[in-house]
Amino acid sequence: MSTAVPRLRFRDARIEMAHGAGGKASRRLVEGLFAPLLLGASPGPLGDAAHVSCNGSRIAITADSFVVRPLRFPGGSIGELAVNGTVNDLAVSGAKAEALVVTWVIEAGLATETLEAEVRAMAAAAERAGVMIAGGDTKVVEHGKADGMYITMAGFGQPIAGVSIAPRSVQPGDKVLLSGPVGDHGITILLARGELDLEADLRSDTRSVLPLVTALAAAAGPGIRWMRDPTRGGVATALNELARDCGAGIHLLEAAIPVHDCVRGACELLGLDPLHIANEGQFLAVVAPEYAEAGLAALREAPGGAEATLIGEVHGEPPATVLGTTGYGGTRVIDMLVGDPLPRIC
Amino acid sequence: MSTAVPRLRFRDARIEMAHGAGGKASRRLVEGLFAPLLLGASPGPLGDAAHVSCNGSRIAITADSFVVRPLRFPGGSIGELAVNGTVNDLAVSGAKAEALVVTWVIEAGLATETLEAEVRAMAAAAERAGVMIAGGDTKVVEHGKADGMYITMAGFGQPIAGVSIAPRSVQPGDKVLLSGPVGDHGITILLARGELDLEADLRSDTRSVLPLVTALAAAAGPGIRWMRDPTRGGVATALNELARDCGAGIHLLEAAIPVHDCVRGACELLGLDPLHIANEGQFLAVVAPEYAEAGLAALREAPGGAEATLIGEVHGEPPATVLGTTGYGGTRVIDMLVGDPLPRIC
Numbered sequence: 001m002s003t004a005v006p007r008l009r010f011r012d013a014r015i016e017m018a019h020g021a022g023g024k025a026s027r028r029l030v031e032g033l034f035a036p037l038l039l040g041a042s043p044g045p046l047g048d049a050a051h052v053s054c055n056g057s058r059i060a061i062t063a064d065s066f067v068v069r070p071l072r073f074p075g076g077s078i079g080e081l082a083v084n085g086t087v088n089d090l091a092v093s094g095a096k097a098e099a100l101v102v103t104w105v106i107e108a109g110l111a112t113e114t115l116e117a118e119v120r121a122m123a124a125a126a127e128r129a130g131v132m133i134a135g136g137d138t139k140v141v142e143h144g145k146a147d148g149m150y151i152t153m154a155g156f157g158q159p160i161a162g163v164s165i166a167p168r169s170v171q172p173g174d175k176v177l178l179s180g181p182v183g184d185h186g187i188t189i190l191l192a193r194g195e196l197d198l199e200a201d202l203r204s205d206t207r208s209v210l211p212l213v214t215a216l217a218a219a220a221g222p223g224i225r226w227m228r229d230p231t232r233g234g235v236a237t238a239l240n241e242l243a244r245d246c247g248a249g250i251h252l253l254e255a256a257i258p259v260h261d262c263v264r265g266a267c268e269l270l271g272l273d274p275l276h277i278a279n280e281g282q283f284l285a286v287v288a289p290e291y292a293e294a295g296l297a298a299l300r301e302a303p304g305g306a307e308a309t310l311i312g313e314v315h316g317e318p319p320a321t322v323l324g325t326t327g328y329g330g331t332r333v334i335d336m337l338v339g340d341p342l343p344r345i346c
Numbered sequence: 347m348s349t350a351v352p353r354l355r356f357r358d359a360r361i362e363m364a365h366g367a368g369g370k371a372s373r374r375l376v377e378g379l380f381a382p383l384l385l386g387a388s389p390g391p392l393g394d395a396a397h398v399s400c401n402g403s404r405i406a407i408t409a410d411s412f413v414v415r416p417l418r419f420p421g422g423s424i425g426e427l428a429v430n431g432t433v434n435d436l437a438v439s440g441a442k443a444e445a446l447v448v449t450w451v452i453e454a455g456l457a458t459e460t461l462e463a464e465v466r467a468m469a470a471a472a473e474r475a476g477v478m479i480a481g482g483d484t485k486v487v488e489h490g491k492a493d494g495m496y497i498t499m500a501g502f503g504q505p506i507a508g509v510s511i512a513p514r515s516v517q518p519g520d521k522v523l524l525s526g527p528v529g530d531h532g533i534t535i536l537l538a539r540g541e542l543d544l545e546a547d548l549r550s551d552t553r554s555v556l557p558l559v560t561a562l563a564a565a566a567g568p569g570i571r572w573m574r575d576p577t578r579g580g581v582a583t584a585l586n587e588l589a590r591d592c593g594a595g596i597h598l599l600e601a602a603i604p605v606h607d608c609v610r611g612a613c614e615l616l617g618l619d620p621l622h623i624a625n626e627g628q629f630l631a632v633v634a635p636e637y638a639e640a641g642l643a644a645l646r647e648a649p650g651g652a653e654a655t656l657i658g659e660v661h662g663e664p665p666a667t668v669l670g671t672t673g674y675g676g677t678r679v680i681d682m683l684v685g686d687p688l689p690r691i692c
Contacts, residue, residue, distance in 0.1 A: 008462070015456045020486025029484065033458075037465045038448070038472075038479040050480035052445045054504055057401040063409065063447040063500040064483045099398045101409040102384070103498050105451070110361045112379070116354070119383045126384075133384040134396035137410045138375065140366025141690065145491055152449050154409040154500030158401035344487065 008033055016340075022232025022278070023337025027241070047167075048228065049093035051159060060095030062086060063154040069344045071118065071148050073192035075184075075203030078151055079118030081280060081346060083125035084206050085231070086155035091213040092227035092283050094165045095157035099134040100126065102153050106138065107146040114148065129208040131155075160214070162221035167245035169225045175292035176250065176312040177285045179212050179305060180205070182235050183263035183277035189345045191266070198269065200262035205281035212305050216285060219298030223291025229283045231346055233337040236275035238284055239322045240336040247320050252312035252334065255327045275324075276337045278345045286314065354379055362686075368578025368624070369683030373587070393513075394574065395439035397505060406441030408432060409500040415690045417464065417494050419538035421530075421549030424497055425464030427626060427692060429471035430552045431577065432501035437559040438573035438629050440511045441503035445480040446472065448499050452484065453492040460494060468497075475554040477501075506560070508567040513591035515571045521638035522596065522658040523631045525558050525651060526551070528581050529609040529623035535691045536612070544615065546608035551627035558651050562631060565644030569637025575629045577692055579683040582621035584630055585668045586682040593666050598658035598680065600670045621670075622683045624691045632660065 010032030018025035030046065039046075049062035066082045076084075087097040102122065106115065126133050184205040191198055209229060217224065226246075230238040235257070243250050259267075259274045267274045281304075287295050292310060299308035322334040356378030364371035376392065385392075395408035412428045422430075433443040448468065452461065472479050530551040537544055555575060563570065572592075576584040581603070589596050605620045613620045627650075633641045638656060645654035668680040 010458065013458055015452050015454060015458060015461060015486060017454050017486050017488070020452065020484055026484065030482075033462060033465060034482060034484070037462075037469045038482070046481070050445070050447065052478070052480055052502070054400075054403065054405050054444050054502055057403040057405075059400050059403075059405060059502065061445060061447055061480060061500070061502050063449050063481075063498065065449040065451050065485045065498060067451060067485045067487050098400050099396070099407060101396065101407055101500060103409050103411040105411050105413060105496055106361050106366065108361060108363050112356065112359055112361060115361060116379060116383075119379060123383045132398070134398055134407060135392070135409070136376075136380060136384070138366055138372065138380070139411045139413045139496075139690070140361060140363050141413050141493070141496075142363070145493060146496075147487070147491060150451055150485075150487075150492075150496065152409065152411060152498035152500075154407070154447060154498075156398070156400055156405065156407050156502065344485070 008036060017343045018340040021337060021340035021343060023237050047093050048089035049095060058159050060090050060093050060157040060159060062089040063152060064089060065150060065152040066346055067150050067344050068189065068346050069147055070192055073204055074188055076206040077118060077121045079121035080125040081206050082151040082153040083122055083129060084208050085280060085346060086153040087129045087131055087208045087210055088229045090155050090157040091210040092229050094163035095159050096210060097129065097131040097155050097157040099132045099156045100153055101135045102133060102151060103137040105146050105150040106140050107143060107148050108140050109143040110148055129210060160217050163217045163224055165226055167226050167242055170242065170246040170248060170286050170314055172248060172314050172316045173289045174225055174286045174314040175289055175310055177287060177296055178257065178309055178311045179209060179282045179299060180307040181258040181260050182279055182282060183259055183274040185280040186277035186342050186345050187263045187266045190342055198266060200266060202262050205279055207281035209281060209283045212299055212302050215298045215302035216295050220287050220291035220295030223288035224285055225288065226286040227283055231278050231280060234276040234278055235284065236273065236322065236334045237336045243320045243322050249315040249318045250312055250322045251315050252324045254324045256309055256311045258307050258309060272341055275334060280346065354382060363689045364686040367683060367686035367689065369583050393439050394435035395441060404505050406436050406439050406503040406505060408435040409498060410435060411496060411498040412692055413496050413690050414535065414692050415493055416538055419550055420534055422552040423464060423467045425467035426471040427552050428497040428499040429468055429475060430554050431626060431692060432499040433475045433477055433554045433556055434575045436501050436503040437556040438575050440509040441505050442556060443475065443477040443501050443503045445478045445502045446499055447481045448479060448497060449483040451492050451496040452486050453489055453494055454486050455489040456494055475556060506563050509563045509570055511572055513572050513588050516588065516592040516594060516632050516660055518594060518660050518662045519635045520571055520632045520660040521635055521656055523633060523642055524603065524655055524657045525555060525628045525645060526653040527604040527606050528625055528628060529605055529620040531626040532623035532688050532691050533609045533612045536688055544612060546612060548608050551625055553627035555627060555629045558645055558648050561644045561648035562641050566633050566637035566641030569634035570631055571634065572632040573629055577624050577626060580622040580624055581630065582619065582668065582680045583682045589666045589668050595661040595664045596658055596668045597661050598670045601673045602655055602657050604653050604655060618687055621680060626692065
């Protein structure tokens with residue numbers, strides 16, 4: 001960090017919901033304000049977790065705040081999401097979560113049973129993910145603030161041997177793998193709010209992806225160039241960030257991307273693209289071509305990976321762009337999420 | 347963590363402000379609900395940071411949420427507090443902060459200049475404290491929900507060689523050291539809210555205590571039994587927690603405890619005890635008697651430690667109690683903070 005005052009590119013006068021949605025506005029805020037002031041002059045591509053040296057070892061560190069509304073939804077709840085989301089941020093950075101520290105901002109007047117349910121959900125998710133909760137902190141704010149509760153989860157992990165993630169190592173010929181169907185989490189949250197007159201038999205996909213990442217690493221570790229869990233902003237935003245960071249063109253076979261019928265239906269009704277919808281239990285990986293077949297097979301054999309699929313390939317052109325090949329042979333540019341059609345899904 | 351359902355001792359039906367105030371109600375919530383479900387059956391005394399093994403090394407980890415209101419106050423602001431508070435939690439656990447990860451929960455509509463001021467305050471505090479900011483996360487919530495912003499800071503550090511903190515190692519004869527005057531932060535925040543018709547020339551004491559902890563460790567490292575930064579709940583609560591954890595009686599010389607006149611005056615007017623008021627740039631240490639003189643001298647010679655003082659001694663009796671000797675020769679029991687006279691001071 002330098003005492004010189006960096007020039008800031010972020011010019012929006014106020015912070016709006018879109019700045020937290022994980023799409024273009026979020027990226028402008030991070031790259032134009034947070035990164036130059038906090039991370040130094042050239043932090044490089046920003047991943048889901050940072051790998052730093054501490055006491056002679058490499059450790060992976062991450063932290064995320066969770067403000068999902070409602071607190072409980074089909075398939076999960078904020079407490080479970082906080083554990084899985086943090087374990088997953090570490091996993092896709094190439095690290096196994098070892099310990100979590102949780103902080104609570106609780107709204108005064110919250111029923112203890114509501115809090116207890118989330119503490120239990122958190123404990124159960126941590127046990128399933130094989131991670132220890134090592135400590136925490138609690139603040140209480142006045143009634144009317146904080147929507148019941150906000151949770152922040154810090155996570156610490158150790159790098160998975162033989163896995164090295166670097167967006168700039170992605171190159172033409174690499175294959176894009178996806179762990180399973182997209183959009184379940186975001187559409188579940190949208191329906192759970194009850195603001196739309198829609199019903200569907202749909203559940204959040206929240207889970208730890210560490211077992212899948214571990215299976216992929218065992219079969220294709222040296223070939224893994226990049227991984228990401230496509231949460232806010234969805235698959236489209238995650239791959240656009242990669243395309244920008246590596247400068248390549250990413251060509252997707254749209255027909256190959258698994259989307260549950262009710263997610264596709266809800267998106268059509270609402271004018272949304274399933275590739276912009278948030279996921280909580282899926283991840284994307286770019287692997288070197290000679291590792292793609294073995295990696296995909298390993299994913300499919302791992303529990304929860306039956307729907308893993310190869311969804312695209314990296315090309316030299318067009319630069320820094322994501323292209324989709326539609327089912328009818330046409331192509332379209334797939335952009336990052338713009339605005340915030342689905343606020344507060346995690 | 348076990349799948350058996352632990353019996354919970356926390357019986358309050360709702361979460362109230364006092365549960366976040368750092369006193370008795372906070373302790374009941376942590377010990378009766380969070381610890382049994384999240385930390386396992388017998389987590390032992392809960393410190394400011396956890397020391398865990400990761401990738402073959404010991405690392406110290408902590409996380410705290412900051413919800414101080416107002417965001418800026420004489421002597422500091424929420425961004426600076428988040429850095430210093432986290433560095434200090436690590437320092438008093440016997441660790442040097444190496445990296446921080448910051449998460450922001452921002453209220454929609456916040457002026458960018460307000461956010462930028464806190465980002466700059468954070469960067470400056472991190473530079474002063476010699477700690478790197480390694481990453482972060484941003485969420486935005488609707489207008490009215492988050493008092494401008496809440497900040498959560500996760501911190502990672504490496505243990506300071508030769509320092510081992512264990513409340514249960516505290517024993518009769520040990521000396522209690524305090525780094526400087528108490529109550530400045532809490533009373534500054536109270537006055538900054540403008541709800542009281544009081545004015546005083548007072549500033550928050552927010553700062554990194556790491557230089558002082560380092561000086562103490564260099565002079566008296568093997569003699570340090572326990573350290574704590576007396577934030578929410580103040581000196582009285584921190585020492586009561588220690589008394590409970592070690593079972594001893596802690597005798598304080600109240601006349602020896604430095605309190606600025608305006609803090610004492612405000613406390614008298616408001617019926618508060620300065621020992622219950624939060625501090626952000628002070629710490630307590632219990633040291634073995636043979637190290638007390640050297641430790642105190644080292645503190646006083648270190649920058650910012652001129653007012654360090656010996657404030658008490660550990661006795662065998664009365665068990666698990668903090669006693670104060672008043673200026674007139676009497677004694678009183680000094681209890682933990684009860685209720686929440688000063689909400690949201692950090």
